[in-house]
Amino acid sequence: MKYYLSIALFGLLLVSCKNETKTEASNTSDVHKVIAQEVYHVSEYTYIRGLEEGSEKWIAGPTTNIKVGETFYYDKSMEMPNFQSKELNKTFEMVYFVEHISQTKEGLDRPMVSGTNMTGTGSQRTTVERKDIKIEASESTITIEELLKNKEAYNNKVVRLKGEVTKYNPAIMNVNWIHIQDGSEFNGEFDLTVTTTAEVRVGDVVTVEGKVTLNKDFGAGYKYDIIIENATRIK
Structure with a gap:
């Protein structure tokens, strides 16, 4: 679903993949400490070029107010090689899509919220606004x-x-x-x-x-x- 990787999600994540892109999920519980070197905000994601233990990597997560030079943390991630962002007009050799970004280690321990009123219809955190909509089902559709x-x-x-x-x-x-x-x-x-x-x-x-x-x-x-x-x- 804001967010899926969103995906949401996920985001379930706002960006585009090349055809036949291979994805690899990393379920490590290790906490990663990263210093932001470059930051881009798109419609519902923040892309960060970060420095972690002397190595640079691109990280994408839900929109967050991280500035260049600041330290942030993440744990679970999903690897997306050869990833193309249409909004940035840029192809990344590798992007790590993260569940969430925190400015403190303690922030990674906050509970996850479920429900279809959350982006991603599952374990996402950004509330989806309920719209004033009234659409009747037809004979061929269900509500x-x-x-x-x-x-x-x-x-x-x-x-x-x-x-x-x-x-x-x-x-x-x-x-x-x-x-x-x-x-x-x-x-x-x-x-x-x-x-x-x-x-x-x-x-x-x-x-x-x-x-x-x-x-x-x-x-x-x-x-x-x-x-x-x-x-x-x-x-």
């Missing part, structure tokens, strides 16, 4: 409420939903990551993450069809209680 209420029944099945795009993170691991809302909710959850090759814009009302996957774990803290994968946009 987000229906999906969340009966997610076990829909697991591994193809569903079709209609909603408004509230977040768009293009070209991460060769797909675009979008969040949709339709105004419905279940147990306080109202936002759904979808991966697709279709290009959309925030504010577009789209109908998407894709496979429901539960408990998806991409590593480095990018976990999704529920996600729609490989969706197509229905015109």
